Amino acid sequence: MSLNALDSLIETLKRLPGVGQKSAQRMAYHLLQHDRLAMPRLAEALTAAAERIKHCERCHTFSETPLCAVCADPQRDGRLLCVVETPADQAALERTGSYRGYYFVLLGRLSPLDGVGTRQIGVAELLARAAEPGVEEVILATSFTAEGEATAHVLTEALKARGITSTRLARGVPVGSELEYVDLGTIAHALTDRR
Amino acid sequence: MSLNALDSLIETLKRLPGVGQKSAQRMAYHLLQHDRLAMPRLAEALTAAAERIKHCERCHTFSETPLCAVCADPQRDGRLLCVVETPADQAALERTGSYRGYYFVLLGRLSPLDGVGTRQIGVAELLARAAEPGVEEVILATSFTAEGEATAHVLTEALKARGITSTRLARGVPVGSELEYVDLGTIAHALTDRR
């Protein structure tokens, strides 16, 4: 079949994370058969996003303006600086409504085998930001995976060497969980970090 | 956050089948952070597909030309006409390499509750196509779901009324299956349709 436009649509959809041959095919057929209007819409949204979304100069999160809305907000608590791996993590923290400080987004975590070192995640910029007057505590909210923990460890040491206090999010039993179903490592950490 | 371009990208990605809020967000973040090049590529592929992919005049499958490659191929067996629900089903049959006739693609199946009647699936066009000289057998390869079976039944009756012979794909035990794990309805059909 000479369906070059179809084949290339399917190939390109496969670049989306979690989309293999079968889902890409199902997506292409669905759009062509049931939702043609979505095709120009999605094309425009992709083009606009690629053109307009840059990184905040101060915290590195996605932003259409040089400073993101959080960094541009003088009402936030300037004593707190929370370090997260991704804009998605930052968004999750914002949704809790329980944090009013500023952020620094690493856009990754240390992973030497993948070529992600301190330069790639902006450690120098973070240290400069954390050394600004008024910052009293850097909260390390990297993930509780091996790489996230290693990243937090490296940052703790680098901050300590500059006399800057850092804390780590508490590990513990997720709210709403029954102990029986929580993994043993989490229970052990919850015991250690008990208040 | 004033991320209108990001929010609208996430909203638009949610129109893809099987993509909810979480996957749309993951897709958008992945593209922005790790694969910016894919964004214009996908935008172009969507635009080209929406503009260039129409339906074959003869069999209704997706085609960039008035006649699809199968319909335009004089080497196929003109005695056989296989009726499928979707271009994906047609592609699956083509991949088996065991069918050399022509196709008719319904682009759906009868589903009165969803407003899909005989007009929407092109029954009149199918009957005209099946009545062309040379066609000896119409193979109904609609799916073996309630709606696919109902569609096959309606088509069988309509074809019979015009003196056209139709057959149905055999139901049976999938190749490679152990009987123990095959559902009872399939085994019952395999018994009935035994050769």
Ligand SMILES: [Zn+2]
């Ligand atoms: Zn910012």
Ligand SMILES: [Zn+2]
């Ligand atoms: Zn055709």
